[in-house]
Amino acid sequence: MTDSSNTDLDYLRNVAESGAQAPLIGGRFLVIWGGLAVIACVAHWSILAEVIPIEPQYVGAVWLAYGVIGLLANFVAARGLSTKPGIGSIGNRVYRVAWQYVGIGIGLYLAGVLFSVTALDASPVLFDSILTIALFGYSIAFAVTAALSSEKWLYGPAWMSIAGAALSPAFYGRPELYLLIAAIILFAAVVPGMRLMGKEPASSHE
Numbered sequence: 425m426t427d428s429s430n431t432d433l434d435y436l437r438n439v440a441e442s443g444a445q446a447p448l449i450g451g452r453f454l455v456i457w458g459g460l461a462v463i464a465c466v467a468h469w470s471i472l473a474e475v476i477p478i479e480p481q482y483v484g485a486v487w488l489a490y491g492v493i494g495l496l497a498n499f500v501a502a503r504g505l506s507t508k509p510g511i512g513s514i515g516n517r518v519y520r521v522a523w524q525y526v527g528i529g530i531g532l533y534l535a536g537v538l539f540s541v542t543a544l545d546a547s548p549v550l551f552d553s554i555l556t557i558a559l560f561g562y563s564i565a566f567a568v569t570a571a572l573s574s575e576k577w578l579y580g581p582a583w584m585s586i587a588g589a590a591l592s593p594a595f596y597g598r599p600e601l602y603l604l605i606a607a608i609i610l611f612a613a614v615v616p617g618m619r620l621m622g623k624e625p626a627s628s629h630e
Contacts, residue, residue, distance in 0.1 A: 432516040446510030447623045448519055448575055454617025457494055458609050465606035472599035489495045509625045515573030522568050526561035533557050552596040555605045559589035562612060575620070581612040588612070 467486045470476045505511060534554055540546035567583035569575065588608035597600035 435624075442509035446515055446573075447487065447625055448517055448569065448573055448620050449505060449508045449511050449516050449543065449624055450523070451617040451620025451622075451624065453498060453523065454503055454613045455621065456497045458613030458617055460490050460494050460497075461609050462606045464613065465602040465609070469599045469602035469606070472602070515569065515575075518572045519569045522565040526558075526565045529561055530558050549597050552592070552601055555601065556589045556592045559585045559592065559605070559608065559612075566612075566616075578616065581616045584608060584612040 428514065458541055462497035464486050468483050471478045471480055471486070510516060515566050524525065537550045537554060538548075541550055563582045566578045570578035570582065586606065588605065592601060595604060
């Protein structure tokens with residue numbers, strides 16, 4: 425192997441190592457979506473458990489509000505991220521793509537459940553399974569990000585999400601499912617998101 429080849433390999437290795445050490449940018453999105461999901465789950469439980477006097481069929485409005493508010497907040501939070509140092513690192517690119525596809529997957533699964541329940545007379549209990557799919561998506565996104573970044577502690581939220589997904593079917597059809605998921609999302613998404621936000625560097629123009 426020539427000296428030039430060795431130099432190229434050293435360069436690529438240094439780039440990979442520096443990228444892996446770059447801080448993750450995007451904890452704010454975990455806080456936004458996770459925080460809204462916690463609120464929506466608690467509201468869902470409150471309706472099903474008759475804690476608040478609202479007919480059960482209106483739980484759909486809760487999740488519609490979750491989606492609309494989440495998208496608006498996501499748009500606002502995304503402003504200025506492009507100026508953050510390290511935004512183009514391998515860890516941050518994987519982080520963005522992983523969570524993007526988790527969101528797409530959950531959205532498409534929701535559409536499939538809606539079609540099955542409304543057009544094919546499937547059991548409404550299928551809606552509960554969306555939470556299981558979401559947590560499995562969380563676990564994959566966290567694990568892949570942990571593997572390709574310096575934030576190895578993200579394996580913790582990954583395993584917490586897997587445990588929640590595995591336990592959730594035992595609560596299908598019961599209001600308590602939504603309290604369980606709210607607790608898991610709080611500690612597996614909102615708290616990690618706040619920790620990542622605390623590590624974010626200032627924008628390069630600041």
